[in-house]
Amino acid sequence: MAKVADKYLKVDPWAVIEEGFDPLRNRTSESIFSVGNEYMGVRGYAEEGYSGDSLPGSYFNGLHEQLEIGNHYKGMIRSLRYMVNAVDWLHTRLTVEGEQLDLAHSRISDYSRRLDFRTGTYSRQFIWLLGSGKKLKLTFTRLVSMTDSHLGLQQVVFEPLNFSGAVEICTGLDFGSIHEERGQSMWRSLRCGVQDGITAIMASTLNTGNKLFSGFVLQSSQELQPAKVERDRFIGQAFRLQLTQGTKDSYTKLAVHCRDQEAYLHEDALWTKGLELAAAASKRNDAEVFADQSAYWSGIWETSDIRIEGDPENQQGIRFCIFQLYQTYHGDHPGYNIGAKGLTGEAYRGLAFWDTESYCLPFYMFNNPKAAKSLLEFRYKTLPEAMDRAKEVDCEGACYPIATIDGTESCDLWQHSNLQLHVGTAVSYGIWHYVKNTGDRDFLYSKGAEMLIQISRFYATRGQWGQRSGEYGYFGVMGPDEFQLMVNNNCYINLMAKKMFEFTLETLAGMEIQVPDAYAELIRKTGLRTEELTDWSSKAEHMRIPLDPDSGVYEEHDGYFDLPHIDIHSIPVTDFPLYSNWSYDRLYRYDMIKQPDVLMFMFLYNGEFSREAKRANYEFYEPRCIHESSLSPSIHSILACEIGKEEEAYQFFEFATRLDLDNYNRNTREGLHTTSIAAVWMNIVYGFGGMRSDGERLSFRPTLPQRWTSYSFQVMYEGVLLGITVDSEHVRFKALRGGTASILVYGQQIMVDAAGTVLPLGEGMLA
Amino acid sequence: MAKVADKYLKVDPWAVIEEGFDPLRNRTSESIFSVGNEYMGVRGYAEEGYSGDSLPGSYFNGLHEQLEIGNHYKGMIRSLRYMVNAVDWLHTRLTVEGEQLDLAHSRISDYSRRLDFRTGTYSRQFIWLLGSGKKLKLTFTRLVSMTDSHLGLQQVVFEPLNFSGAVEICTGLDFGSIHEERGQSMWRSLRCGVQDGITAIMASTLNTGNKLFSGFVLQSSQELQPAKVERDRFIGQAFRLQLTQGTKDSYTKLAVHCRDQEAYLHEDALWTKGLELAAAASKRNDAEVFADQSAYWSGIWETSDIRIEGDPENQQGIRFCIFQLYQTYHGDHPGYNIGAKGLTGEAYRGLAFWDTESYCLPFYMFNNPKAAKSLLEFRYKTLPEAMDRAKEVDCEGACYPIATIDGTESCDLWQHSNLQLHVGTAVSYGIWHYVKNTGDRDFLYSKGAEMLIQISRFYATRGQWGQRSGEYGYFGVMGPDEFQLMVNNNCYINLMAKKMFEFTLETLAGMEIQVPDAYAELIRKTGLRTEELTDWSSKAEHMRIPLDPDSGVYEEHDGYFDLPHIDIHSIPVTDFPLYSNWSYDRLYRYDMIKQPDVLMFMFLYNGEFSREAKRANYEFYEPRCIHESSLSPSIHSILACEIGKEEEAYQFFEFATRLDLDNYNRNTREGLHTTSIAAVWMNIVYGFGGMRSDGERLSFRPTLPQRWTSYSFQVMYEGVLLGITVDSEHVRFKALRGGTASILVYGQQIMVDAAGTVLPLGEGMLA
Structure with missing residues (x-):
């Protein structure tokens, strides 16, 4: 864990503040200063246009494009879906006396930006030093509304310090933004125009044909005389603002967005709906919108704040984490999930992993149970896709995808998408964990049980009986520890499957007694046979759980204990990240592990293992773990707390809250480690707070x-x-x-x- | 082994004969009627142009193009090389009274073709029934010369049966042929023209810049008045032949080819050299060329024929095999190797595998020892590439590639190219086997020993010590049985490595005594250290060889015996080939095997295992083997002979000689199973003949x-x-x-x- 902080941002309990503009850190800051409202998110890029290194990313949750990939083998995916870079609705160009603002070329001073956790706004200000010697102070403020998810607001304030004169402004909606991984815009324009003061454009993704409406109205103290600007995939308005020395002038852009998926709207209906939303938005002013946003966040902090005395850096860090988690997801929109990078970048393609149930769900369960339920509803909604996937891999029931944006499998590494079986059990664990702590049996019986049946069917057909051991287990798998690419009887997978079978059987038995009609209907709907119940029971009972009885250490998988040992501290720092510096196959032949595997199930089913067992396994596995996953340290920290390794627990926690703020992994430029953020919350609540929710x-x-x-x-x-x-x-x-x-x-x-x-x-x- | 013959071709002891034209079988016949001379090969396509399903392939041994492949992980290849479809030097177009011959549209009768093993020629004849009622009998004969490798000959004979008149002919050299996998010609023309009666063109591959000269002269009983035809990547001559009813008229095209690699010739020098070769060829006539070819083949059959009485089909089959093996390779050109499909198609990209040393070498050792040596020289010549590859995979010494055309790794499946360690030991086995049976210590000491040192270094750095077993072995590997994708301590790999270390040490000890100066020079050149010898000795001694002492059955790899069992006969016939019909990952989690693995080393080091051990292992593994590799049945047949399973031995042999003639695998259209052919020879000589060459x-x-x-x-x-x-x-x-x-x-x-x-x-x- 040789992680080094890049200490740069100012420490403040309620905001992230950058003072001075650093082009080399610009992309990283763009990720950190992202704003989002679950429906959409936008990176903290410079809306006035920046010709330096920048990723002007604007994302809508679940809005995806599709890429066909050449693949000849059955069971491997033939296309994948990814969250697509969408409209740049902040697009602005500013010109004074023919000089256009661009931080890559313009002279500026007094630059600062601020992401405010209490107001839910991102603002940026600086003084533009024009070639003529004129000085213009600019303040850009933006938000995406937490109370009206279609709405985004941009306010630009101008204060000429030593002159009076005009600024030429062009503001618009740009669907021409490049999706960086594909090297092009993935949109084509369908319609655009100006109607009742609303400037609007509607576009469609090139391959999937997903449609998005974007429209805006302008508000200003001055009478604006805008002129329409239209070009391919772009519509905007050009106008001039008269500025007076010593006076602040401003304009506000209220932009609304609407997607066809929400109501499966056809082109005309979407256009009409978008215009209606824009018309409604135009009746509001910026003060109202700012006030609503502050009120919303005030409510959040009332229920979800964590206060730390004596540690300003972690105080800032944990609030940033909570702020970003809520921005990414808060359960207002059923059918959304949480991408590994949230709505802050293209990396991981906007896809959701097992992180949702294993790392994120507890945060929502204990802060916003409705949102937790919504996450589980995503899995119910995508049960048909999971059942299709099971068929593709020659199994029955439902095989939940490793990486997905809409329920279909979008992981193009066959060894992950075909061998990693830990999503289905994460879903069943999530249902179990949610119901246990909320008592929501309605959900369990109306939707959960159906998922459990289909998940059980998958695990009952994917597994096999060992010839020598006579035990049931999973062959040809990769557990959470991705440094063991293809093994038999991964202990985590087997144990989680055993627990899943047991929970399914228990749930069905409970239903039969408590809600016999619903039970009968479920049997009918799923065609469940009695033999299946017997089969699952037998498989759970005879599940292989490799364990060394002498030491009490679980064997990560069959043969793990014979794997060659490597002292992970002997690996030169320059070898990291190993994926880049080691021959790919070399990663897979040591007892070195990437992230908790045995320790992960000891965390999830914490109450089932004695403190001694946890200690023995922690002391065996931790020294073999290089924590190459950002999800790893928190789990180790929580277990270290439990077994009394205080110093170690704090060391693992140390950089958790500031992983992105201090750019520990040097990849925050690609987007935030959104799901790790949830693990940080657990680190405090389950780790130091010693909370346990599995009893x-x-x-x-x-x-x-x-x-x-x-x-x-x-x-x-x-x-x-x-x-x-x-x-x-x-x-x-x-x-x-x-x-x-x-x-x-x-x-x-x-x-x-x-x-x-x-x-x-x-x-x-x-x- | 549910293989079904497609009985179609006529049985003849010395030829392959097709009577009648079957468009559905045309590609298959194109493969079967291939001619080659090791330097070049050409499929049996219709030179007059055929608009139906055809692969007009013309290949030059080792002449390759390169394809860049996106790859982000270290140790995986970033580009691959493949044998490229080259000039169609047989290109001919025939027109009579404005009607152009094309078997896809023209009416014909009395069609037959013949590949003659004694004359080394391929001829094709039929009567063209013109729309006007005219009948023209045509005979096309071609050969590529075994005595003058640059030379190809095409003879076209015309016999008008019911008319006199003219035929318009355009004959040329076409570099525009499509490389089917890439969907385009991979050539650009550098120069073309007519000089001293020689029509010539020189072209270069698009990415690798490999240059090829092609030129021809025409000979005829009639005075030809050809007119040059030139277009992109093509040069030819158009002329008219006057035909008289009842008389045969003909012309002959003598085409020569020359490659820059032979002498690393620059453009001008290659052009000059090509013209010289063409000028020399123009002094010969077709009768001389035919006679030389017959004489050459007569010599081959004198030393290499196999005669079978009482089984005409296998008689034809084995001669076809021997004929095609010699056509593919006979050791005249050092630096060539044997592609899996020889020079008969694009499949397997013209790449050579471990098949060379494991399956092909014995045929050459016992028929043409010079050719056997040349094959080993290929590995010596490409030792630098193997050493580069070892570095890429974080090891020392030499890592011989799984699939190669020029010594670099061209297998783009990482799990094969990084995990399959059986090429290096195949090379060391090849050296051992060759030296044992030829006594060629010169080769061993001058080149073999150096290879052995570098191979040993690779296996001494790729392997590791088991933590529990305390034994040495290989983790994260795939043995010859490709149905076990990533395992530890594959018994074949371990045993072959142990033998390799022992042979290296024995060779070096022998050298030190017998040729001390050469030994000293070798030590200097390779920087060999005494500790290395100690290390290799220890690793050989402690090599893990998993064996069940009770049954005497070797365990294919650690944990194999616990793998779930599948009765391979329970798999529906419609599931085959499994690669197409089973989810990819499902192949890898049974005790089902693809081809001999344990049995393979029992064949290679036959004398080291008792008959009882072979029986026990054969009886265990054969019922688990689905023989999805065409190399599998012969090895099983040989061992079945040895342990007295006569009927089984013959069943495995049954279709071996006619695998392509009867298109058992339904994929002969892609090219011949050239390396399997060598296994067929072993099947007879080692199987029924009971020969053993490892004692x-x-x-x-x-x-x-x-x-x-x-x-x-x-x-x-x-x-x-x-x-x-x-x-x-x-x-x-x-x-x-x-x-x-x-x-x-x-x-x-x-x-x-x-x-x-x-x-x-x-x-x-x-x-």
């Missing part, structure tokens, strides 16, 4: 990192918002709203109410 | 298949041409030339001389 009741064993004075966080549990504060002497639990909740603290059951309960900080904790 | 002396245990009356074959051993004849009662050995030879027959040492030795057919043999 009968929610439980806590809080500790306090040595460097912190105190910290507090909230969780929503059974409708109660619990506030937890930990300082060097006490742990305080309080029901902030929603009545009382029964939880376990240090193994003792307590009832938490509005008055709160104070306990001494547990023994054996971080001192 | 101290050459030995035989002949048997007679029940269906045969008798058979005979020859082998060249220590300079003596041994003739062996087997009938139902006796086995006869005779030294046909070269003195006397000491061999073992049924375990008894005998001295064979010109008078010969007759022994009773061994006991327990096929009755």
Whole structure:
């Protein structure tokens, strides 16, 4: 874990602030200063046009293009889908006396930008030093509305410091933005025009034919006399603003977007719908929109803030994480998922992985249960695609894709998409975990059970019986540890499948008694046969779980213990990242692991393993793990807390909240590590807070990192918002709203109410 | 092995004959009627142009193009090379009264074609029924000269049956032929023109810049008045031949080819050299060229014929095999190798595999030792490329490529090119086998030893020590059985590496004593260190060879015995080929194997295993083998002979000689199974003949298949041409030339001389 911070941004508890413009860091900052509202997201690029290194990315959740890939083998995908770079609705060009603004060439001073967690806005200001000696102060502010997801707002304020004169402005909607991986715009224009003061364009993706409407209205204190500008894939308005020395002038662009998928709208209907939305937006002003946005975020911080005293960097870091998580996803739109980079870049193609259920779901379950449910609904909505995929790989039931934007498999590495079986069990775990902590049996019985049946069918047909062992398991697989490319009986996969079968059987048994009609209907719908239940039960019972009885260490897969050993600390730092510097095949023949595999299931089913078992396995596997996945350190930190390795736990946590702010992996330029952000939340709540959500009741064993004075966080549990504060002497639990909740603290059951309960900080904790 | 013959061609002991034209079988016939002379080869396509399904392929051994492939991972290849479709030097267009001949449209009768093993020619004749009612009999004959490798000859004979009149002819050299996989011609013309009666063109491959000169002269009984025809990538001559009813008229095209690589000729020098060769060729006439060709083949059949009495189909089949093997390769050109499809099609891209040393080398060792040596010289010549490749995969020494045309790796499946380690040991085995049977220590000490050192270095750095077993072996590999994609300690790889280390050490020890100066020079050149010898010795000694001591069955790799079982006979016939009908990953999780793996090393080091061990392993592995490789049945047949499974041995052999003639695999259209052909030769000589060449002396245990009356074959051993004849009662050995030879027959040492030795057919043999 030789990670080094690139300390650059200013530390502030409620904002990210960059002072001065650094072209070499520009792309990284574009990722960090992204704004989004789940429906859409836009990188923090310079809307006035920047001819230097930049990725002007504008993304709409789930809006995808398709790429055909040559493939001759059955079961490998023939095309893949990816989130496509869409309309640049912030497009602006500014000219004063014939000189056009471009930070790559223009002289500027006093540059700063700020992403504000409380107002939900991104603003950027600087003084433009014109060739003529004139100085013009500019402030660009933008937001995408959390309360009206179609709406984006851009405000540009001009303050001439030493002159009066005019600025020429062209502002528009540009579908010509290049999708960088494909090297071209993936759009063709369908229609554009100006109607009732709304400037609008509608375009379609080249291959998938997904349509997007974009329209805007302008507002200003001055009377604008805009002239339409039209070219291929672009429509805009050109106008002039008269500026007076010492006075601020401004204009606001209210842009609305609307997609055909929302209502499967045809061209005409989409155009009409878009114009209606734009007309409604035009009735609002920027002050109202700003106020709504602040109010929304105020509500979020009330329920979801984490406060850390004595550690300003992590305080900023964790708020940035929570802010970005909410921007990416908050469950207002069923059918959306969380891409590995959220809506902040092209990397990982906007695809969602098992991260959703394994890393992100707990954040939503305990902050916004509706959003957690929505994530599971995505899997239900895409059950048909998962069933198609199972057929393609010669199995029954549902095979959930490794990487997807719309339910179809979009991972073009066959060894991942065909061998990695951990998505289906992540979904079943997610259902189990969600229902356990929310008590939402309606969801379980109406949708969850159907998914469980189809997932079980897949795992019952993909697995096989070992000839010698006589046990059931999975051959030719890759577990979460991607440094073991193709193995038999990966312990994680086997154990998760065993638990999945058991949960399915338990769920069905419960249904039969509790909701016999729904059960009968489910049997009818799925054609479930009694033999299948017997079969699953037998497979769960005889599942192979490789374990060394002497040491208590689970064997990651058959033969793992004989793999050649490498001292990972002996690998020269210059060899990292290994994927770039080692021959590809060399990665796969050591006992070195990439990320938690055995330790992952010990985290997920935490209560089923003794502290001694966790210690033995942690002490065996951690020294073999190089944490090449950004999801790895948090899980290790949580387990290290549990087994009393305080210093190690903090070291793993150290850079977690600031992975992107300090660009530890040197790849934040590609987009934020959005799903890792969710793991950071877990690192604090499950790690230091010692929360466990896999038992009968929610439980806590809080500790306090040595460097912190105190910290507090909230969780929503059974409708109660619990506030937890930990300082060097006490742990305080309080029901902030929603009545009382029964939880376990240090193994003792307590009832938490509005008055709160104070306990001494547990023994054996971080001192 | 559900293989079904497509019986179509006429059975003849010395020729392949097709009667009637079948457009659906045309591509298959094009492959079968290929002619070649090692330097070049040409498919049996219709030179007059055929607008139906055809692959007009013309190939030059080793002449390649290059394709860049996007690849981001270290150790995976970034470009690959492939044998490129080159000049169509047979290009002819025939017109009578404005009607152009094209078998796809023209009416014809009495069509037949013949590939003659004794004259080394391919001829095709039919009567063209013109729209006007005129009938013109045409005979096209072609050869590529075995004695003058630059030379190709085409003769066209016209016989008007019911008219007199003129035929318009355009004959030329066409570099515009499409390389089918790339969908375009891969050539650009550099120069063309007519000089001293020679019509010539020189072209260059688009990416690699390989240059090829092609020129021709015309000869005819009539005075021709040709007119030059020139267009992009084409030059030719148009002329008219006056035909008289009842008379045969003809013309002959003598075409010569010359490549820049031969002498690294620059453009001008190549053009001059080509014209000189063409001028020399123009002094010869077709009768002389035909006579030379017949004489050459007469010599071949004298030393290399196999005669089978009582089985006309196999008689034809084995001669076709021997004929095609010689056409593909006979060792006149050092630096050439044997592509999987020879010079008969684009499939496998003209690349050579381990087949060369494992399957082809014995044929040449015992028929044409000079050619065998040349094959090994190819590996010596490409040692630098193998050393570069070893570096690319983070190892030392030499990593010989899985698939190559020029020594560089051209296999673009990483799991094959990075995991399949069986080429290096095939090369060392080839050296060992060749030296053992020819006594050529000069080669061993001058070139072999250097290769062995570099091969040993590769295997000493690619392997690792098992943590639990404490044994040395190879992790992350694929053995010859490609149905086990990535395993640890493949028994074949480990055993072959162990033998390779031992042979290297033995060779170096021998050199030190026998040729101390050469040894010292070798040490200097390779920088060999004493520790390396110790290291190799230790690795050989502690090599892991997984074996079940109870059953005596070697475990194909660690964990193989626990793999789920599948009864291969339970797989529906419609599932084959499995690569097309099974999900790719499903192939890899059974105990089903594709081709011999354990049995392969029991064949190669035959003398080291008892008959009981072979029986136990054969009986275990054969029922698990689906023989998806065309190289598989012969090895099984040979071992079945040895362990007395006569019927099974014959069943495996049954379609071997006629794999292409009867198109068993339904893919002969892509080209011949050239390297399988060599295995067929082994099937007879090692199988029924019971020859073994891995012991101290050459030995035989002949048997007679029940269906045969008798058979005979020859082998060249220590300079003596041994003739062996087997009938139902006796086995006869005779030294046909070269003195006397000491061999073992049924375990008894005998001295064979010109008078010969007759022994009773061994006991327990096929009755």
